[in-house]
Structure formats: C-alpha cells, structure tokens
Amino acid sequence: MSLLQFFQNFWYNCFKKYFLLAVEGATPTLKNIWVQAQLIRVTGFCIFMEQHIQEFLEFKTGGRLKKSSARDYRNSLNKFNVIVGKPLEEIKREDIVKFRNILNxxxxxxxxxxxxxxxxCFIKFWNPEVKTISHERIEVPLARSNPRLTITEAEHKQMLSVLEENNYHDLQKRLCLQLLWDCGCRVGELCSINLDDIDFDNRKVKIKTEKTKKDRVLFWSEDTHKTLCKILPIRWEIKRSNALFIGMYNTGEYSDRLTSKTVQRWFKQIKLRASIKREIVPHSYRHSRIQRWINTGISLIEVSYLSGHNNIASLEHYMRLGTAQVEAVARKAM
Incomplete structure (x- = not known):
C-alpha cells in the first residue's frame, strides 16, 4: 500500500463513522451512497476507482478533451464511483443496472x-485489464433530443434593439451577438478571440477551432466592424490584456477574459429585455448561420470549413428542418 492510499484509507475510516450516524434511519443502499457523497465533499475523493479514474482522465486530457469536458467527465465518474461503491475489477452487470436506476x-x-x-467510455478504456464486464454489454439509454432552434433575423434585430449604443457593457454584448450572427462560431471560440489575431483591414480573425484545435478564420460584416472599432478604445483603456472580451467579478474588478457562462447569462438577460419567449440559446446562432450558409448554395465542404467541423457528417444535425420549415416544404410540394 502506497503512502497516499494509507492516508486515503485513514481519512475515509475517520469520516465514515461520523456520517453513518447522520443517516441512521436510511436504507443500506441510500446510506452507502450518502456516505460516499459526503466523503467526496469533505476529503475530495472516493477511494474505490479513484486511481483508474485519474489515469483515464490524464489519458483523455492528453488528447483533445477540453478542461470543461474533463470536469464533466470527472463529475460523471464520481457519481459512478459513489453509487457502485466497489473497485473497478469487481464491477458486474447488476452494478450498471443499479447506477442507471438511481440516475433515473x-x-x-x-x-x-x-x-x-x-x-x-471509461469501461471501454479499461476493458483489456477488467474482465468482469465488457463495454459492449453496457447499453447507453438514448434520450429524446430537444429541438435545435435557430434564431431568426427578426429576433436577432430585436435583441440588438434593446442594447444601448453609448454604454460599454451593452456595446460588448452587442458585439458578441453580431459576431455570433456573422461567424457562426461556438461560444468558447468567441471568448477566445485575441486582439493580436484580428486583421482590422480585412475584417477577420484567426482562431483555434475549439474541438479540432486547427486554425480557422472568422469573417464579419461592416456593421459588426463599426461596433468593434467603437468598443476598442474603451476596451483598451479598461484593461491591457490580449482578450477581445473581458468579464467582471462580483467585486467590480475586470477579469482577463470573458467566460462562456457569462455569455449564456447575458443572453438570457437580453432575451428577457427583448420579450422573446422562444427557447433559444447562444448556440442557436450557430445553427442559424450554418443553415444560412447551406441555403446560399455553397458546398458542404465549404460549410464544414467555415463552421470548423472535421467532416461533412457533423453537419447532419444542423440540416434538420424545424416544424415551420417542414410545413413550408410540404405546402410548397403540394
């Protein structure tokens, strides 16, 4: 036993007695899950599969997995570790069933x-070493997808109309919406834009595509460029950092770079101000831009490059018609 494992077991046993007293009336299964969850909260780990989880995440983050995705993976695997409550080598099919039932x-x-x-994905990674269960026997439950709504030009203009043109914070939000409309980029890519990479003469910027890590160029309209030129002197005066978009902490200090969550929060606020009821999100801009590219008649290879997809097959779910579009096509064909 390593020194780390010794201390893990020591803290685990110290806290377990205390937490068991707190859930005296619970059923054995719920009691065990609750205890493991509290141990993770207090000690930061659950010992059963921790080593395997850590090695799996190190392998994934060494590839193309984003930090935010790595956090999601860790969250899912922590739940699995807590609910199953046994080492990876001892996991059987009934443990997978228990995991699914509790999640449901x-x-x-x-x-x-x-x-x-x-x-x-985790079981598949360890299958050569783990013989008790195969990833092929794990059926992933398929959920019904939410409709992927695109934002209309009228809605886009309605959202822009509620933003003041003489207010820096509203100008920054306006520029975000205009770039999303013109470029069809992902929100994370929008936040990653650096001032040094902007070609002001040709209205374009070079970015790293979020999923493939390849270089890609975004282009925007004259109207968007006017907003950019208007915001730039104020932006540079506020903070001398390389990020085009900067956020603000609760203390009132400016951060080095805007985050995706802040953009999502802004979007909800602007949508509320504009009295838009439809369930659209920032990613709706990307769906709208890709559909508009397709409707102009350019090839799917060109759309794939402009949108930052590795292959044409990735565009399939962007090409699905909404209810209104299906009705329009059906009536046109009558």
Whole structure:
C-alpha cells in the first residue's frame, strides 16, 4: 500500500463513522451512497476507482478533451464511483443496472444518457485489464433530443434593439451577438478571440477551432466592424490584456477574459429585455448561420470549413428542418 492510499484509507475510516450516524434511519443502499457523497465533499475523493479514474482522465486530457469536458467527465465518474461503491475489477452487470436506476430517479433523460456515455467510455478504456464486464454489454439509454432552434433575423434585430449604443457593457454584448450572427462560431471560440489575431483591414480573425484545435478564420460584416472599432478604445483603456472580451467579478474588478457562462447569462438577460419567449440559446446562432450558409448554395465542404467541423457528417444535425420549415416544404410540394 502506497503512502497516499494509507492516508486515503485513514481519512475515509475517520469520516465514515461520523456520517453513518447522520443517516441512521436510511436504507443500506441510500446510506452507502450518502456516505460516499459526503466523503467526496469533505476529503475530495472516493477511494474505490479513484486511481483508474485519474489515469483515464490524464489519458483523455492528453488528447483533445477540453478542461470543461474533463470536469464533466470527472463529475460523471464520481457519481459512478459513489453509487457502485466497489473497485473497478469487481464491477458486474447488476452494478450498471443499479447506477442507471438511481440516475433515473434524480436526473433528466438527457443527463442520464450523458453520464452513461462517459461510463461506457471509461469501461471501454479499461476493458483489456477488467474482465468482469465488457463495454459492449453496457447499453447507453438514448434520450429524446430537444429541438435545435435557430434564431431568426427578426429576433436577432430585436435583441440588438434593446442594447444601448453609448454604454460599454451593452456595446460588448452587442458585439458578441453580431459576431455570433456573422461567424457562426461556438461560444468558447468567441471568448477566445485575441486582439493580436484580428486583421482590422480585412475584417477577420484567426482562431483555434475549439474541438479540432486547427486554425480557422472568422469573417464579419461592416456593421459588426463599426461596433468593434467603437468598443476598442474603451476596451483598451479598461484593461491591457490580449482578450477581445473581458468579464467582471462580483467585486467590480475586470477579469482577463470573458467566460462562456457569462455569455449564456447575458443572453438570457437580453432575451428577457427583448420579450422573446422562444427557447433559444447562444448556440442557436450557430445553427442559424450554418443553415444560412447551406441555403446560399455553397458546398458542404465549404460549410464544414467555415463552421470548423472535421467532416461533412457533423453537419447532419444542423440540416434538420424545424416544424415551420417542414410545413413550408410540404405546402410548397403540394
């Protein structure tokens, strides 16, 4: 036993007695899950599969997995570790069933599918060493997808209309929306734009595509460029950092770079101000831009490059028609 494992077991046993007293009336299964969850909260780990989880995450983050995705993987695997409550070498099919049943009690179908996909990937990674269960026997429950709504030009203009043109914070939000509309980039890519990479003469910027890590160029309109030129002197005066977009902490200090969560929060606020009821999100801009590219008649290879996809097959779910589009096509064909 390593020194780390010794201390893990020591702290585990110290806290376990205390937590068992707190859940005296619970059933054995729920008691065990609750105890393991509290141990993770207090000590930061659950010992059963921790070493395997750590090695798996190190392997994934060494590839193309984003930090935020790594956190999601860790979250899913922590749940798996807590609910199953045994070493990886001892896991059997009934443990997978128990994991699914407990998730179904607390999570939406789409979240259950996501957690199962991560566990499936984890088991597949360790299958050469683990003989008790195969990843091929783990059926990932498929959830019904939410409709992928695109944002219309009228909605885009409506959202821009509620933003003031003489307010820096509103100008920054306006520029975000305009770039999303013109470029169809992912929100993370929008936040990653650096001032040094912008070609002001040709209205373009070079970015790293979020999923493939390849270089890609984004282009924007004259109107968007006017907003950019208007915001730039104020932006440079506020903070001398390389990021185009900067956020703000609760203390009132400016951060070095805007985060995706802040953009999502902004979007909800602007949508509320604009009295838009439809369930659109920042990613709706990407769906709208890709569909508009396709409608102009350019080839799918060109759309794939402009949108930062590795292959044409990735565009399939962007090409699905919404209810209104299906009705329009059906009536046109009559």
């Amino acid at each position: 009690m607390s999570y939406a179908p789409k979240a259950v599918e996501h957690h199962f996909n991560v566990v499936h």
